[in-house]
Amino acid sequence: MTALVDRKHLLTSVEMAQFVANGAILLNGVVPDELNARAIDVLDAGIPGHPYGTDLDTAYPQGSFVRELLEVPAVAGAVQSLVGPNPRIDHQAVHIRPPHGGEAQAMHADAVIDTRTQGFDVQLMYYPREVTLEQGGTLSVPGTHLREINESSIGRYQNLRGQTRLVCPAGTVAFLHHGIWHGGRRNDSDAPRYMFKIRFNPTVRQVRLWNTDDIDSPDVVKALKSPVPWAPYAESRLEWVNRAKLWRELTADPLFDIDYYLTREAMRPTAVAPGATDPRLGAGGAGSGWGL
Amino acid sequence: MADMMMETPVAAMTAPVETPEQSFAQPLAEPDLRQQVLVLQLTGSGLDAAVAGWSRYDGTGRSHPTMGDSDEPPYPTGVAALQDGWRLLQASQLLPPLPGHEHRTSYLPNEFWFTRLVRI
Numbered sequence: 284m285t286a287l288v289d290r291k292h293l294l295t296s297v298e299m300a301q302f303v304a305n306g307a308i309l310l311n312g313v314v315p316d317e318l319n320a321r322a323i324d325v326l327d328a329g330i331p332g333h334p335y336g337t338d339l340d341t342a343y344p345q346g347s348f349v350r351e352l353l354e355v356p357a358v359a360g361a362v363q364s365l366v367g368p369n370p371r372i373d374h375q376a377v378h379i380r381p382p383h384g385g386e387a388q389a390m391h392a393d394a395v396i397d398t399r400t401q402g403f404d405v406q407l408m409y410y411p412r413e414v415t416l417e418q419g420g421t422l423s424v425p426g427t428h429l430r431e432i433n434e435s436s437i438g439r440y441q442n443l444r445g446q447t448r449l450v451c452p453a454g455t456v457a458f459l460h461h462g463i464w465h466g467g468r469r470n471d472s473d474a475p476r477y478m479f480k481i482r483f484n485p486t487v488r489q490v491r492l493w494n495t496d497d498i499d500s501p502d503v504v505k506a507l508k509s510p511v512p513w514a515p516y517a518e519s520r521l522e523w524v525n526r527a528k529l530w531r532e533l534t535a536d537p538l539f540d541i542d543y544y545l546t547r548e549a550m551r552p553t554a555v556a557p558g559a560t561d562p563r564l565g566a567g568g569a570g571s572g573w574g575l
Numbered sequence: 576m577a578d579m580m581m582e583t584p585v586a587a588m589t590a591p592v593e594t595p596e597q598s599f600a601q602p603l604a605e606p607d608l609r610q611q612v613l614v615l616q617l618t619g620s621g622l623d624a625a626v627a628g629w630s631r632y633d634g635t636g637r638s639h640p641t642m643g644d645s646d647e648p649p650y651p652t653g654v655a656a657l658q659d660g661w662r663l664l665q666a667s668q669l670l671p672p673l674p675g676h677e678h679r680t681s682y683l684p685n686e687f688w689f690t691r692l693v694r695i
Contacts, residue, residue: 387641422643430680437682439614441630441642448643466642513627515685516618524678 287368292360293494299364299533300506303526306428306460313357314409314454321348322411326377326477335373336484342372349375349481352409361458364493365405366485373404373482380419380470387419388466389438393482396433397461401532402489403428404461409479413453418476419468420449421457426511428462429525437464445512490535498534507541520544608692609634613661615653617685620669622653628683635695653687661689 294308302308325348333342343349353359362370393406414420424446448468449457459465461482470476497503507526514522520542527541540546616628626648631640650656657663665688672679 387643390642430682432681438642439630440616440628440683441640442645442648443616443628444626444648446643446646448646468643469641513616513683514618515620515627515683516624518680518684521678521680525680528678 288359288363289356290494292356293492294361294364295494296497297500297502297506299493300503300530301509302365302458302460303529303533304507304509305425306463307423307425308361308458309449309451310357310361310456310458312452312454313456314352314355314411316454318348318351318355319411319454322352322409322479323477326379326411326479330375330377330479332375333372336371339370339372342375349479352479355456358407358456361456362405362407362483365458365489366483367487367489367492369486370483371486373484375482376480378467378476378478378480380467380476382470382473382475384470384475385419385467387469389435390422390424390440390464390466391435391437392427392432392462392464394434396431398431400528402485403529404485405483406459406461407481407483408457408459409481410449410451410455410457411453411477411479412474414449414451414455414476415472416448416450417470417472418474419470419472420451420476421465421478422446422448422468423459423463423465424513425463426509426514426522427464428460429522429529430462430464432464440464443513489533491533504541605692607694609636609695611635611691611693612664613649613656613689613691615648615650615656615687615689616683617653617687620667620685622657622663622666622687624685625652626650627685635693637695656689661691664688664690 294302298308330349339353343353353362397404408421410420424443426445427443443464451457507530508523510519511522523541524544527539527545531537531539531545538546611634612632614630614632615626617624618627619625629645629648629650631649633640650659667684667686670684
């Protein structure tokens, strides 16, 4: 995957801002039917594993099914926009949930507290068949990805306002920030549910990898400020602060801000005004006190 | 500081006549009652704030609430749960951020536990 993707297939700045705000982006039905039809046999047979951090070209060589999937223009464009060229394959997993099978997972994030603030891993989730509400597609909570929690320690949270239960047509690919809160739901339908997941590690700084033609669009900040209904009111501003910090990293713009929060916080004047009085006037000694 | 080192005081107790297993196997005083628990995450630190998250646990065994089982909260606010008969069991403390973590976010801070007893 060394070839650069045609610019028209890259994400836009507004779409990247939506990803920074929501921690997810959904490409509905972008994989051709012919590939979706072949996917079932491939996933049933299982996809050979590889060590953590394997090069993409080694894990998925030319001619393999997964390579074909990753070369679908919209998929290649999203991968390049989010993690850049030549990402490493962290790991992969085939999830097949049988009819009326399984229990809902506890809500969790993958997979331990990740202290990176400069960038992120991305998880691709591919659904070769239509996912209905009854099939129990992945539940995720947009906007939770920047909160520092440890894996299933959030299992106490069963439902949060704004949560989304995935319903999508065949050939849909979702890209999730590694920190997003999510969980697989029980399959209450008569059909098995198929999902194939790949986690990508970036090998470059994730700086301006997308189509930045619209970088100055007011819709960028509008997207970054999108509200999250589950957040405590006072913390929704902290979410903006953390999104602004990530946007600074992704754009390499150290002055970017939302509503002046980071700018104000950084103010530490060092100059003493010329008209200030002599600091020795009225100064107390270190031993002042004790009624002296 | 030796005089400050005191043994932890122990409440006066009578000599035990049963093992913990025997004692905790005694029949319930109200055998037809079970506890239901409601956990609400609110958008503010007061009970009158809006519900942002909700979880349920059913001691009757009649239902098995689980992750992602509903999109609409059972009550609009914490106070609405009180008005429907739930009793407050525990409320979150207001905790200051750790130095260096003033902007970091983590678990949801406004958590309230409610309970009620129902007949089986």
